[in-house]
Amino acid sequence: MRSPYRWASLVLAVVAGACGDSGTQGPGGSGTPGTGGSAGSPTEVALPWPLTEFPELPDIAKDVPEERIQLGYLLFFDPILSIDKQTACVTCHSEQWGMADGLARAVGHGAGLLAGPGRRGPNNLRRNSPTLYNLAFRESLFWDGRAVTLEEQALTPMFAQDEMAADPAEVVVDLAGIPEYAERFADAFSEDPRVTIDHVASALAAYERTFISDLAKYDAYVAGRPELMNEDQVEGMFRFAEMGCDSCHAPPLFESETFANRNVPEVEGIVDHGLEELTGLEEDRGRFRAITLRNLRNSQPYFHNGSAITMKDAVRHELVQSGMPFTEDDVHLITVFINKALRDETREAIRPASVPSGLQLSIDPSGSR
Ligand code: HEC
Ligand code: HEC
Numbered sequence: 001m002r003s004p005y006r007w008a009s010l011v012l013a014v015v016a017g018a019c020g021d022s023g024t025q026g027p028g029g030s031g032t033p034g035t036g037g038s039a040g041s042p043t044e045v046a047l048p049w050p051l052t053e054f055p056e057l058p059d060i061a062k063d064v065p066e067e068r069i070q071l072g073y074l075l076f077f078d079p080i081l082s083i084d085k086q087t088a089c090v091t092c093h094s095e096q097w098g099m100a101d102g103l104a105r106a107v108g109h110g111a112g113l114l115a116g117p118g119r120r121g122p123n124n125l126r127r128n129s130p131t132l133y134n135l136a137f138r139e140s141l142f143w144d145g146r147a148v149t150l151e152e153q154a155l156t157p158m159f160a161q162d163e164m165a166a167d168p169a170e171v172v173v174d175l176a177g178i179p180e181y182a183e184r185f186a187d188a189f190s191e192d193p194r195v196t197i198d199h200v201a202s203a204l205a206a207y208e209r210t211f212i213s214d215l216a217k218y219d220a221y222v223a224g225r226p227e228l229m230n231e232d233q234v235e236g237m238f239r240f241a242e243m244g245c246d247s248c249h250a251p252p253l254f255e256s257e258t259f260a261n262r263n264v265p266e267v268e269g270i271v272d273h274g275l276e277e278l279t280g281l282e283e284d285r286g287r288f289r290a291i292t293l294r295n296l297r298n299s300q301p302y303f304h305n306g307s308a309i310t311m312k313d314a315v316r317h318e319l320v321q322s323g324m325p326f327t328e329d330d331v332h333l334i335t336v337f338i339n340k341a342l343r344d345e346t347r348e349a350i351r352p353a354s355v356p357s358g359l360q361l362s363i364d365p366s367g368s369r
Helices: 003-008 066-077 150-159 168-176 179-188 197-208 217-222 231-242 311-322 328-341
Strands: 011-015 043-047 259-261 287-289
Touching: 043 217, 066 179, 066 197, 150 197, 168 179, 168 197, 179 197, 217 231, 217 328, 231 328, 311 328
Parallel strands: none
Antiparallel strands: 011 043, 259 287
16 A cells, blocks of 8 residues: 555646647647647646646757758768768667667667667677657766767767767768758858768757657646546556656656666676766766656667666666565556656657668668557
């Protein structure tokens, strides 16, 4: 019986009828019909935490020229940014795998066009590819928070020897030599129409900021549509809060700038000290970022090293870490809450039929969806 605790923490949020305009429509963002509340009359929804509004888009993501976003979109899928001309951002951040890759740990260039869990190659990374949702709201990036801006981040994989290993000068020459790209850069950066590495980063970042997840069932629920979360999902949400999960995976983004050591089992042969590698502080050993729990349904395996194969495995591990007694029923309901209520694929990337370089796109015959 854990009800007394639960009801003590219950918040009855009174939501005004109208759908809160979070101002986060991405390109092609269609919006889920009917996520707004019934006009006028306030609706009460049961929440285990105080109602928090979805954050506003930061200024850098506002009024971005559509041409820049479109350019970023094409670059994201185009293997031209890699040394082997077969590896693109989408190889490891695919819409087929919740913007990740279905692998425990990412596999870089030299592995051919095959993406997904069957990808094998010489460049094996020590970390799991994270999903790319709600990056626009983030203060730090990567599992250890070592990058701050998406512009800065985008160049890391392009030039990392085990990821895309591109040569900056070559990338610029290659892109400028393709008439469609030369034209698209000029349209995207009218104040300085050149093809530059900074413009590549800026376009990729502009595109990445459009991966928003704010139309999940949970969002509809808090906006005054309680019927959009079923009993199991609501129960899972309360148990999630009861177990203290929300202290790090805080609503509405279900993440935070908390770096914690969750005692994730090590993988043989891999040394990864997490935040300690940045700060040099022993107390930071094994600390990683409290990653978002939104849109995780297809991005298995989980944790920084992919050591949890399924969502249930990850949730069970996190429940053990909570130090409170729990049952398999808790595992099940919390998993249902994360997988079903925190999922919004309305802004999911749509793979282009071709890219301006004419190179072949990665292939993922095993996509989970
Ligand atoms: C070989 C696979 C691979 C490729 C290719 C790749 N990434 Fe990643 N990406 C990863 C991995 C692994 C991480 C996590 C690394 C870490 O935290 O140390 C990551 C992290 C990120 C993050 C940070 C996400 C977060 O939650 O902090 C962003 C953003 C990102 N990648 C964007 C890109 C872009 C843009 C490209 C193309 C220029 C790209 N990636 C290419 C594997 C890849
Ligand atoms: C003290 C902060 C903290 C608390 C409390 C916490 N988590 Fe986490 N969670 C993290 C961190 C940090 C990670 C990344 C750990 C790693 O990979 O080493 C994580 C990872 C996860 C992941 C894997 C996500 C992915 O994409 O790989 C899931 C699922 C998860 N947590 C669920 C939960 C649940 C359920 C609870 C409550 C039982 C919970 N967490 C409580 C900090 C926390």
